[in-house]
Amino acid sequence: METIHAADLVFADWDAEPVENGAVVVVQDRIGAVGRYEELRERFPRARVRRWPGSLGPARVHDGPLPDAPSPRERVHAVLKLGAVAVLAAYADSPELRAAAARNDVSVVAAAGPGRLTERSARADLAVFDAAGECVATVCAGRLVHRRK
Template sequence: MLTLHTADVLLSGPGREPLPAGAVLVEGDRIARVGPYEELAAACPHARVRRWPGVLTPGLLVRGADELLERTYYPDDPYETAELGAGPISGAEALADLKPTESRWGNSARRATQKLLARGVVAVAGTLTVPAVRTAVSRSGLTLLPPSPAPGTPSLDPFAGCGSPQEAFHGVLETGAPARFAAFAVADPAQLLARGATTCVATVISGRLLHRRR
């Protein structure tokens, strides 16, 4: 099935000019075409159309996955938050008191991957040593990449510490490329850093809509 994703502005990759009313045509897990919405819609009148507010960009990359997923614990809401609080738990002393098992680490990572998908993330970079955490990442659809330097302290928001939104992009949107991208409810790309990745309204990986803000 062909699916046409369109937004107010398409930013297809670093160094590329924003395209007003741009669109990405997806077939299976790949991008079939990229261009103006009206042009692609006329060429593929039977394609399913998904319209997103704001800016459509390549999916985002988060670095420091080991710190975020294996040295930070995310309490289960509502079952653990009454005792542990709603915020993430990190630091050697706090984690030593918590004594999480491998199973709990896996469940924590699963909750974290949902937070990442809700921020337009399609890939994480780092070295993961806990099998349950690696399984959670694999099942989420996120790509695990080798470690790479982070622009700042590892954060669930991939724009944190970046000098430009493009620093957080993973890949480009072009014909034949993997269909992994995100849409953010901001008026233009310049607002991405200021407003952050929590403005994400949709995340697509391998052509599948894995997050949609309700």
């Protein structure tokens, strides 16, 4: 089933010009389409729709130590709550942290690079931020893994 994630502004990458009233279609764990909400709603009429306040764009790479928490799972979840779906290998330095990351589809990468929302080829890793820069929602490999209440 497809899900349309719509927001006030959608950025293909955080340095690009935003699409107002934009959306991203997620098909399983991949990006199916990126564009204006109305056009995507016509193309995918049976898709579930999730509307988010704020700006939607590529999820981040957490480029510092993982937040302190009682367990590796909770440390990884804390990263997801920040809008990140990848961590640097230098900071995922224990087998327990790497296992927790793998169980949650969080990538362990050598270096941070710019994310981009690319149709049909990119893994569906999205994040939504409000005007204050706080993470509203995180989608990791097509799954909604964090939603602020």
